Amino acid sequence: MAYNILISDPLSEDGIYPLRQAEGFNIVVDTDLTPEQLGERIGEFDALLVRSQTQVTREIIEKGTNLKIIGRAGVGVDNIDLTAATERGIIVVNAPDGNTNSAAEHTIAMLMSLARNIPQAFHALKNQKWDRKSFIGVEVKNKTLGVVGLGRIGAEVAARAKGQRMNVIAYDPFLTPEKAEKLGVQFGTIEDVIKAADFITVHTPLLKETRHIINKEAFEKMKDGVQIVNCARGGIIDEDALYDAIVSGKVAGAALDVFEEEPFVDHRLLTLPQVIATPHLGASTVEAQEIVAIDVSHDVVSFLKDGVVKNPVNLSSVPKDVLAKIEPYFNLVEKLGSFLSDLTDGVPEEVNITYSGELSNIDVRPLSRNAVKGLLKSKLGESINDVNAKFHADRIGIIVNELKTTKAKGFTSLITVEVKTASATRKVAGTLLNGLGPRILRVDDFIVDVVPEGHLLFIRHKDQPGAIGRVGTLLAGEGVNIATMQVGRSEVGGDAIMMLSIDKHVEESGIEQLKQLEDISDATTIDL
Ligand code: NAD
Numbered sequence: 249m250a251y252n253i254l255i256s257d258p259l260s261e262d263g264i265y266p267l268r269q270a271e272g273f274n275i276v277v278d279t280d281l282t283p284e285q286l287g288e289r290i291g292e293f294d295a296l297l298v299r300s301q302t303q304v305t306r307e308i309i310e311k312g313t314n315l316k317i318i319g320r321a322g323v324g325v326d327n328i329d330l331t332a333a334t335e336r337g338i339i340v341v342n343a344p345d346g347n348t349n350s351a352a353e354h355t356i357a358m359l360m361s362l363a364r365n366i367p368q369a370f371h372a373l374k375n376q377k378w379d380r381k382s383f384i385g386v387e388v389k390n391k392t393l394g395v396v397g398l399g400r401i402g403a404e405v406a407a408r409a410k411g412q413r414m415n416v417i418a419y420d421p422f423l424t425p426e427k428a429e430k431l432g433v434q435f436g437t438i439e440d441v442i443k444a445a446d447f448i449t450v451h452t453p454l455l456k457e458t459r460h461i462i463n464k465e466a467f468e469k470m471k472d473g474v475q476i477v478n479c480a481r482g483g484i485i486d487e488d489a490l491y492d493a494i495v496s497g498k499v500a501g502a503a504l505d506v507f508e509e510e511p512f513v514d515h516r517l518l519t520l521p522q523v524i525a526t527p528h529l530g531a532s533t534v535e536a537q538e539i540v541a542i543d544v545s546h547d548v549v550s551f552l553k554d555g556v557v558k559n560p561v562n563l564s565s566v567p568k569d570v571l572a573k574i575e576p577y578f579n580l581v582e583k584l585g586s587f588l589s590d591l592t593d594g595v596p597e598e599v600n601i602t603y604s605g606e607l608s609n610i611d612v613r614p615l616s617r618n619a620v621k622g623l624l625k626s627k628l629g630e631s632i633n634d635v636n637a638k639f640h641a642d643r644i645g646i647i648v649n650e651l652k653t654t655k656a657k658g659f660t661s662l663i664t665v666e667v668k669t670a671s672a673t674r675k676v677a678g679t680l681l682n683g684l685g686p687r688i689l690r691v692d693d694f695i696v697d698v699v700p701e702g703h704l705l706f707i708r709h710k711d712q713p714g715a716i717g718r719v720g721t722l723l724a725g726e727g728v729n730i731a732t733m734q735v736g737r738s739e740v741g742g743d744a745i746m747m748l749s750i751d752k753h754v755e756e757s758g759i760e761q762l763k764q765l766e767d768i769s770d771a772t773t774i775d776l
């Protein structure tokens with residue numbers, strides 16, 4: 249199988265060696281495409297690799313009819329329409345920690361340059377001005393650095409600032425007083441941070457909640473003469489409010505690596521002598537660019553070859569040890585979902601997935617996604633995959649519950665999937681039998697032992713002499729060979745089932761004839 253890969257932003261050539269080395273990968277590097285040209289060409293590609301420049305909009309994603317994976321060589325994914333990618337079942341991966349160190353170092357470089365007016369002084373000197381009076385700076389020692397967003401980069405910046413003997417106060421919704429103490433920083437609310445700080449640095453992602461988190465009201469609460477650093481994302485700070493706060497003298501200076509609109513060459517903030525800036529260089533080091541390109545290239549290759557990724561953005565990632573335990577069940581649980589899809593009429597309203605035994609102690613969310621994928625795939629088609637199964641279940645309004653119990657009725661692990669529709673509740677349970685592979689062990693309340701593959705026929709009947717014979721004769725008439733057959737009953741003469749594996753699909757007309765047979769109440773074909 250050959251895969252076409254498009255790299256549309258400049259990536260480290262050394263970093264993309266996993267792609268260059270992989271067999272069957274055709275790589276096109278074109279970093280000058282306009283959005284229109286990208287839209288015209290994207291349909292040819294299985295994977296798209298970008299940095300922050302290419303805007304991967306809904307329109308691009310919808311034109312990417314062959315796209316399976318989008319790789320972001322960096323952290324921020326705000327240039328990718330994640331909702332559109334998820335809806336289309338396209339996995340998005342990033343390189344979350346490859347540039348942490350570079351971005352933290354750049355932040356400290358900007359902070360020190362800001363405190364000591366280094367770029368302005370250098371600029372004057374270049375213009376042949378020996379000016380020692382205009383560029384008197386301030387020390388950072390014993391000053392307070394306010395960190396908004398104490399994730400990977402924020403924490404690295406905090407550690408380095410402490411090395412400069414600064415006091416650090418941080419706000420992050422996931423920060424607890426205990427974690428702050430461990431990191432040696434003061435814990436505060438956003439208000440505490442902006443009120444206490446002499447320097448403020450932001451390190452959040454750009455989200456609905458963080459857009460303009462530093463705005464006019466926030467500037468008003470700050471200390472006079474505060475200095476601001478943004479090496480995270482343009483838009484976290486309201487640029488108009490920052491401009492006004494500098495002009496009014498409230499803010500003494502700002503160091504910016506990122507802007508609300510990028511790229512640009514003419515920006516109002518740059519007319520102010522108190523502002524120093526770099527053109528989004530936080531991650532621009534040889535080391536970071538190589539690591540992020542290696543990370544996404546590895547994920548693209550392993551996803552297209554084996555369906556496995558290390559750094560998914562629109563799927564929760566699974567630690568290696570957990571994956572080793574749950575991976576053998578992926579196929580079984582998807583088959584349980586497909587089985588129920590064929591068995592039920594009407595729209596599923598609720599799906600209850602019960603994990604019994606060993607599986608009850610681990611994170612089984614990827615298994616549940618596979619169950620939902622199996623359930624929806626036969627109704628909605630092949631475009632349903634791990635990435636969009638939950639999205640489509642939510643869209644339809646299906647409630648998915650995950651239940652766990654340590655009791656597995658003698659099995660190491662047992663998975664039961666139950667589907668409720670407006671008119672019925674059906675369930676099926678299965679396990680992995682040591683050395684024998686996946687088995688379906690229960691359908692509704694009947695015990696069976698079926699390999700979940702190929703064509704199956706599930707028949708409900710009355711436990712009466714002749715019922716089995718009539719089914720066999722009818723199938724023979726349809727040219728359908730029976731490979732295996734099991735029967736089960738609730739009581740002598742009561743409700744009973746037949747579970748047959750057959751060599752070919754039974755057509756609808758055959759099913760109708762089966763349902764007309766004496767003592768047969770229902771018949772369903774299941775194709776796994
Ligand atoms: P991260 O996910 O490790 O950390 C982000 C932190 O922000 C998390 O701890 C999160 O809890 C916190 N957060 C979320 N919402 C918040 C809110 N409302 N208020 C306060 N904190 C909030 O990410 P990271 O790797 O540290 O990256 C941080 C930022 O830096 C991102 O925006 C990323 O895109 C950007 N970045 C920029 C460059 C560059 O070249 N300038 C390079 C790398 C990363």
Ligand code: MLT
Nearest residue numbers: 299300321322323324531
């Ligand atoms: C990132 O989010 O990783 C950065 O913006 C770095 C980049 O892509 O240049």
